[in-house]
Amino acid sequence: MKPHEEHRSRGPRELSFWVVTVSTSRYEAMASGKNYADESGDRAVALISQAGYKVVGRSLVKDDVVMIRGILMDLLRRPDVDVVVFTGGTGVARTDVTVEAVRPLLEKELEGFGDVFRLRSYQEVGTAAIMSRALAGVSNGKLVVVLPGSPNAVETGLGIILPEAPHIIYLARS
Amino acid sequence: MKPHEEHRSRGPRELSFWVVTVSTSRYEAMASGKNYADESGDRAVALISQAGYKVVGRSLVKDDVVMIRGILMDLLRRPDVDVVVFTGGTGVARTDVTVEAVRPLLEKELEGFGDVFRLRSYQEVGTAAIMSRALAGVSNGKLVVVLPGSPNAVETGLGIILPEAPHIIYLARS
Amino acid sequence: MKPHEEHRSRGPRELSFWVVTVSTSRYEAMASGKNYADESGDRAVALISQAGYKVVGRSLVKDDVVMIRGILMDLLRRPDVDVVVFTGGTGVARTDVTVEAVRPLLEKELEGFGDVFRLRSYQEVGTAAIMSRALAGVSNGKLVVVLPGSPNAVETGLGIILPEAPHIIYLARS
């Protein structure tokens, strides 16, 4: 076993995830009782479950700094949540504020996550990868991940973070 | 058509570029009426034109924070400019200040641009890529790009940004 | 000769390195007179020497912001040191503070170093690369490098920085 495989194996076996979709249009559909699809959130839940982790909850918020920081602080205080996954609101439009909302609340940023995410995106979609903002870090002993709001980006991002989550949580709590 | 191709196609068909060369030695040659060559600026103009965009203007400034920020603010206020491309002043010498001058004036940084730029540079020049500072972001609905002052770096950087410029502008104005 | 090879060849022929290991456990072993192994520091010294540079000194400090900044400021003031290499304390545990201690003391960060480091780490260890924080920059005409505290990471990082060190020093002093 190589060192990083050893470390990885020392992490908690069971991890509990919470998935937060950031989307004003879906939020307003939900609020007015209309039907809406949340393909990115659905994909996240499916991938997390397939990897053998638990999804203990799911939320939908607007592209709004206060709502995003609010749900993040709710989850950081919950003892039954280990990993928070945001999807959506990461582009360069003025309404995209998820990265801006979450970054100042991380204790340490995993700078390499963005690098590996872009490397894989580049291999998949070429230069369009430059528009993908993505973020991971730790706070209060939990892992926080921010991914773009497309099912493909969610798949790319979780493909990187899911194998490492137990190790990151182990270190963040040490 | 994949989603990123769809988005790309929604951007404005015509984009107007302004190229700014940052070089104290060339600026002083120009100011004293001497001949000078600006191979990087020339290369930028040629590549932008070949890609089917318009180059509506070109400037030469010194390695000076006030001059760099001044020309940037001039261009951000012009309705006839969509993309500003700086070349030069991105190294680690004390006189290299283009990145320091431009970064605080961006509304949002396209963090992935630097990653993809270094990935391609690394494939081209190996470990020397670590000295290449490059930057892209949006401000006032325009795209701003900072590239090193070598023709090769300009080619690498524009090769990444030119295909995505319409999509970025489309998002930045939404 | 390509331009980056030309530049590289203009750097100083002889460079003097100082290696600093950051490790509370080793520091305490040393302080209490016990034996301890510093495999990462040993590997750094061997690689630097094999590359034809001099190692003029070596230190061991705790995972402590004041000790790390203290040794860095000692070395930045020494005329006989050109490059400072830190190893250790770069993870995401709360006790890992080397990046936080060093970053604010750099005049310019070589942002691309982290990118190329992660690219190579990704090729070596896959997604575990996202946990590797690494940093390089210049201050007071010297090069400062921060690497994780594993022999493999030291090898990856020095493999990137050693060929470029003369060129970086040359630029940082210009």
Add this chain to the structure above:
Amino acid sequence: MKPHEEHRSRGPRELSFWVVTVSTSRYEAMASGKNYADESGDRAVALISQAGYKVVGRSLVKDDVVMIRGILMDLLRRPDVDVVVFTGGTGVARTDVTVEAVRPLLEKELEGFGDVFRLRSYQEVGTAAIMSRALAGVSNGKLVVVLPGSPNAVETGLGIILPEAPHIIYLARS
């Protein structure tokens, strides 16, 4: 009527306050069912009520960044809260983190509040005023105030902020 009196009179007539005491010792007393006194919180409630405003709630949290930010985000999302007053955790001991927790979550800081607070403190306690950290700002259309955890400091701080609260809220919502 002078201009600032005119503006002040345009603010909402009724304002709802929430008082948060930050104190690990009191929190632990409460958690273990022991009696504890919260003289600063009591003083805040009394002064707010005497000024004709409503106190709609009161909380007690530990000197802990996550708990402080958590309660702040809870209150910023409540439509029935206009002003949040924190008391405690503003000193220079390592455990004092209220200012550090709250400041990054303010949209705009009222820099002058700290100045006037120190001016009055200086008139009351002389040079000891230099240790009083205090903070006010706006976020999400609400006013957030951070005061030291002594009844005298609460009296000084509220004496400054209570007359201006309607005007600040009026502006923050415009």
Add this chain to the structure above:
Amino acid sequence: MKPHEEHRSRGPRELSFWVVTVSTSRYEAMASGKNYADESGDRAVALISQAGYKVVGRSLVKDDVVMIRGILMDLLRRPDVDVVVFTGGTGVARTDVTVEAVRPLLEKELEGFGDVFRLRSYQEVGTAAIMSRALAGVSNGKLVVVLPGSPNAVETGLGIILPEAPHIIYLARS
């Protein structure tokens, strides 16, 4: 002569000021050819002239970060301007952005200006002084001042800065 009087007397005898009014409503009135009054700008011009300095120009811009930074960069590049005075846009409403636009473009902030401004404001208007954001600093050898958009605040601010302007300019250029 006390030391600060000596220093003050060493500054340039003639100083050239440019007054910028920041006000969306006045800007739109001007743009649509309507009459408008700019009492604060008028007061600034009168006070600067009475103090024996020249006012070489005057501008009116909207509460817009790009317009404010644009005019500032225009003036910082003009050899015939020594001092730039902004009035307006300093409050806590969301549209108030003058402080946010100007602060990052200062090389050094004169932190004490805000303190003395608030002290005098407090003596004049009491606790309402806490809402007055004001700023002074130097950039490119020039003095930049930001004052609230009321004639009284302009009078208070210029009463502090006008006697010191020659000394500040002298130091900023040394």
Add this chain to the structure above:
Amino acid sequence: MKPHEEHRSRGPRELSFWVVTVSTSRYEAMASGKNYADESGDRAVALISQAGYKVVGRSLVKDDVVMIRGILMDLLRRPDVDVVVFTGGTGVARTDVTVEAVRPLLEKELEGFGDVFRLRSYQEVGTAAIMSRALAGVSNGKLVVVLPGSPNAVETGLGIILPEAPHIIYLARS
């Protein structure tokens, strides 16, 4: 006894100070063996001694970020130093870098020190007080103070900090 008098009395009875003069001209005089006067440093030593504290050392450095940070880190690591007092290099000239060098190395800034310093300066020299940058904070359980390089400013600053030093040290170590 009022609360702040009680706290003050709990601080250590004996405190050891180190005085650092920041002045390129004096440093160069010293280095070339010429006579020089350091009136501000002398005044600091005299006032500290008169207040009943010990001055355990004194240094002279240039207006240079690396030298200033170097001596500060030396002193922060010494167990026999409780308080570090810098004098000089606090103006707005480009060569004045003491505030910029020291501020990022403080764990917590005593924001109120600057306020009270300016209030007293204003009472002494009027509007010239706006040019006085001054700073105090704690780091590694020690108190760090930065004062302008004039004997009057040293007297004003130490008049504020000396009575509070034991209390600040007591809190910074708790």
